[in-house]
Amino acid sequence: MVTADRLNSVQEYYFSKKLREVRGLIDQGKPIINMGIGSPDLAPSPQVLETLRDSIIEAGAHQYQSYQGLPQLREAIADFYQQMFGVSVDPSTEILPLMGSKEGIMHISMAFLNEGDEVLLPNPGYPTYASVTNLVGGKAVNYDLKAENGWFPDLEELSKKDLSKVKLMWISYPHMPTGAAATIEQLEALVNFAKANGILLVNDNPYSFVLSRNPTSILSIAGAKDCTLELNSLSKTFNMAGWRVGMVLGSSEHINAVLKVKSNMDSGMFYGIQKGAIAALQSGPEWFEALDKVYTKRRELMFQLVEKLGCTYDKNAVGMFVWCKLPNGALPSEEFIDKVLYDKDIFIAPGTIFGSNGEGYIRFSLCVKEEKIKEAIERF
Incomplete structure (x- = not known):
């Protein structure tokens, strides 16, 4: 069966392909630290989970x-x-x-x-x-x-x-x-x-x-x-x-x-x-304060890792990522992240997956526990 012509205009999502490669390395016993994707590793609030649990028996x-x-x-x-x-x-x-x-x-x-x-x-x-x-x-x-x-x-x-x-x-x-x-x-x-x-x-x-x-x-x-x-x-x-x-x-x-x-x-x-x-x-201000407290600590550690790689970054950027410019003379973004992946067992997102203006940049996710960020720093 021939697929629709529209499929010729798109490719499989980068993270879909790359994470399959990363999982393969994990299956080989590699101690991969995934800093590539922004999938929150924290849980919703207890109130949210309790509400979900209680709601499933409602008429x-x-x-x-x-x-x-x-x-x-x-x-x-x-x-x-x-x-x-x-x-x-x-x-x-x-x-x-x-x-x-x-x-x-x-x-x-x-x-x-x-x-x-x-x-x-x-x-x-x-x-x-x-x-x-x-x-x-x-x-x-x-x-x-x-x-x-x-x-x-x-x-x-x-x-x-x-x-x-x-x-x-x-x-x-x-x-x-x-x-x-x-x-x-x-x-x-x-x-x-x-x-x-x-x-x-x-x-x-x-x-x-x-x-x-x-x-x-x-x-x-x-x-x-x-x-x-x-x-x-x-x-x-x-x-x-x-x-x-x-x-x-x-x-x-x-x-x-x-x-x-x-x-x-x-x-x-x-x-x-x-x-x-x-x-x-309906969460109160304490929810947002606690969330930022966690991400602030992680970001401070991530800045240390970024500096070890010789990259520059904007301390005032918001969100759950750290967007970094590679140092002069560095490999192209995708080659750089592959070298880090296979030499240090750390997965980072290359800037090029977001467009041609992402060349020369890499992106770290803050959805990584503090101890894992510290471990990544030690690997360098």
Whole structure:
């Protein structure tokens, strides 16, 4: 059986392939320390786990659920956005829970892109933006992000290009993989750029509550709902990556378009997971303080490892990664991480998996226990 032509436009996800190689080394008895992927190793709060446990015996817990999620979940999301971001959203019409924000990338693309429509993608940026664009028949158009510009697009230069076919623009602030944060003025500039060019702007925002002093939503910008959607997730903030709980927020018109796709793709999120998500969203400030305390200690140790490798980094970056520039004269990123993998049994992500502007960079995940980071330092 011949596969669909669309598969010719994408490759297997880098981490899917590379982690298979890493597992092979582990099977050979190699003491691999995995610093490559941002999968939280910490547990959700006891309240979240208790809520999940108690919910599974409730009446109707194992039936199909609403395509729009429990009303209480949408209300909890709305309350969270109001409290943490100062953003008001209507839980009935402007919020759609997702089975992880990654599926939202596909749903949004299917809802708004026709074949041949162009999509502005950050370079470096999350690889799934490009993969999904290609799968739905869109045309990926990269825009440069560079350290000298604070990993923010040159909107003046971008405005000089022919944008007549551009339908979507993906951004991610705080930025993945670099950890760069955008100011309110920069977010305003992005919204104005999108409005001026008739582009739907989508901000992917799962890292606002990890080592971030000023959590920000692009929906806090006046008039942003007219041209903007925001994706968010419980994966990083509440250590619930495997639960697959995300959300998309925006105008009722945009949310309804995404719902048309989503309602044909699944039959609702499991009741217990939704109840656990509500408990997570109602966490108090002590949860965020404890989370940052853990990641701060890990990051300080990771900085020591990075310095041993002769790399440079931004101490003010946010999120659960450390993005590092390789020293002058170093091997290319992928060769460098392979040498470390096979010489020191440590897996690091190469910057190139996030785009050509990631060459010369590597990325460390903070989802590694302190003792393992100390062990990695000793190996050098």
